[in-house]
Amino acid sequence: xxxxxxxxxxxxxxxxxxxxxxxxxxxxxxxxxxxxxxxxxxxxxxxxxxxxxxxxxxxxxxxxxxxxxxxxxxxxxxxxxxxxxxxxxxxxxxxxxxxxxxxxxxxxxxxxxxxxxxxxxxxxxxxxxxxxxxxxxxxxxxxxxxxxxxxxxxxxxxxxxxxxxxxxxxxxxxxxxxxxxxxxxxxxxxxxxxxxxxxxx
Ligand SMILES: Nc1nc2c(ncn2[C@@H]2O[C@H](COP(=O)(O)OP(=O)(O)OP(=O)(O)O)[C@@H](O)[C@H]2O)c(=O)[nH]1
Numbered sequence: 791x792x793x794x795x796x797x798x799x800x801x802x803x804x805x806x807x808x809x810x811x812x813x814x815x816x817x818x819x820x821x822x823x824x825x826x827x828x829x830x831x832x833x834x835x836x837x838x839x840x841x842x843x844x845x846x847x848x849x850x851x852x853x854x855x856x857x858x859x860x861x862x863x864x865x866x867x868x869x870x871x872x873x874x875x876x877x878x879x880x881x882x883x884x885x886x887x888x889x890x891x892x893x894x895x896x897x898x899x900x901x902x903x904x905x906x907x908x909x910x911x912x913x914x915x916x917x918x919x920x921x922x923x924x925x926x927x928x929x930x931x932x933x934x935x936x937x938x939x940x941x942x943x944x945x946x947x948x949x950x951x952x953x954x955x956x957x958x959x960x961x962x963x964x965x966x967x968x969x970x971x972x973x974x975x976x977x978x979x980x981x982x983x984x985x986x987x988x989x990x991x
Contacts, residue, residue, distance in 0.1 A: 795848040809877045814909070893933065905958050
């Protein structure tokens with residue numbers, strides 16, 4: 791029987807409580823949104839298979855609880871992840887400041903060479919914006935990672951963010967599989983600019 795997918799990638803979303811990690815995953819996996827806030831307890835995951843460059847990629851997307859009290863449980867899940875999405879809320883400056891701590895947490899707990907991506911969520915709330923786009927672009931550049939502003943609510947850039955991460959992981963793994971290529975195996979992503987603009991509701 792033909793395999794239902796070519797690759798299985800385990801992805802993880804991390805970031806402060808309430809930034810919209812669960813909503814981003816629900817938007818990506820089920821194309822749905824709810825404004826009712828139910829804080830994640832511990833950890834959960836959803837699956838979606840996407841087609842990237844002719845390959846079927848099964849994405850197992852793990853949703854971690856942002857609350858400090860679940861930290862011991864959630865950091866245990868970092869290791870097997872090939873991609874980690876760091877999420878802040880553009881209307882919450884503290885959640886952006888904390889990205890530095892989440893970066894540190896990746897360094898301490900994740901596998902070396904894990905692909906990272908930064909998301910500024912809730913970009914539908916422009917009137918309440920506290921984090922400027924260029925600040926976040928600068929941070930992403932410093933870390934050599936991609937950056938997207940998204941809205942799980944209005945479905946802006948969610949698909950793009952997940953598929954870009956999956957594509958980067960796929961390209962990295964095919965470079966690994968073909969060591970004869972001139973590229974280094976574990977090169978970190980060069981600083982890159984974000985995808986499309988966040989539109990307003
Ligand atoms: N306006 C707007 N609200 C959003 C968006 N994404 C999430 N929310 C709201 O923000 C609140 C928190 O969303 P969650 O997805 O539960 O946040 P979380 O990061 O998973 O939180 P924890 O599970 O506690 O870590 C909910 O009330 C959502 O409806 C968005 O893109 N725009």
